[in-house]
Amino acid sequence: MSTKTIPEEFLDLFEKRAYGHLATIMPDGHPQVTPVWVDYDGEYILVNTSRGRQKDRNMQRCPQVTLEIQDPDNPYRYLEVRGVVAGATEEAAVAHIDKLAKKYTGAEKYPWLAPGEVRVIYKIKPERVIPH
Known part of the structure; x- marks a missing residue:
C-alpha cells in the first residue's frame, strides 16, 4: 500500500545509519543511482551534496527522483520513495x-569537506511512499 507520507513505523530508518540510494535522471535519460546519507524533517527527506556533483546537476535539471532507504538491521525492510x-x-x-x-x-x-566546497541541502517532497 502506498501513501504520500512516511509511515510512522518506518520513521526509525531516519534515526538509524540507514543509507539511501538516490536515483536521478541523467541528461541522456538514463538513471544515475548514488548512495546517500538521509535525514527527515517531518515533511521533506533531506539529502546533502556538493555543488557540481552529478546528482546536484541532475536534480537542478530534472526534479523527479526516487529514493530507496534500507533498514541496516533487516535488508528486506525498506522504503521506496518517489x-x-x-x-x-x-x-x-x-x-x-x-x-x-x-x-x-x-x-x-x-x-x-574540501576547501571552498559548497554544500547544498535538497528537500525531497514524497509523492508516493511504498513501504516494504
Whole structure:
C-alpha cells in the first residue's frame, strides 16, 4: 500500500545509519543511482551534496527522483520513495552535513569537506511512499 507520507513505523530508518540510494535522471535519460546519507524533517527527506556533483546537476535539471532507504538491521525492510525536489538551499548546509557525519560516522564534523566546497541541502517532497 502506498501513501504520500512516511509511515510512522518506518520513521526509525531516519534515526538509524540507514543509507539511501538516490536515483536521478541523467541528461541522456538514463538513471544515475548514488548512495546517500538521509535525514527527515517531518515533511521533506533531506539529502546533502556538493555543488557540481552529478546528482546536484541532475536534480537542478530534472526534479523527479526516487529514493530507496534500507533498514541496516533487516535488508528486506525498506522504503521506496518517489518524489520531487521541492527546494534546495546552501544555508546551514555545512552544519547539516556535520550532523549527518555524526550519525553515520561518529565524527563531530564532516571529515571530507574540501576547501571552498559548497554544500547544498535538497528537500525531497514524497509523492508516493511504498513501504516494504
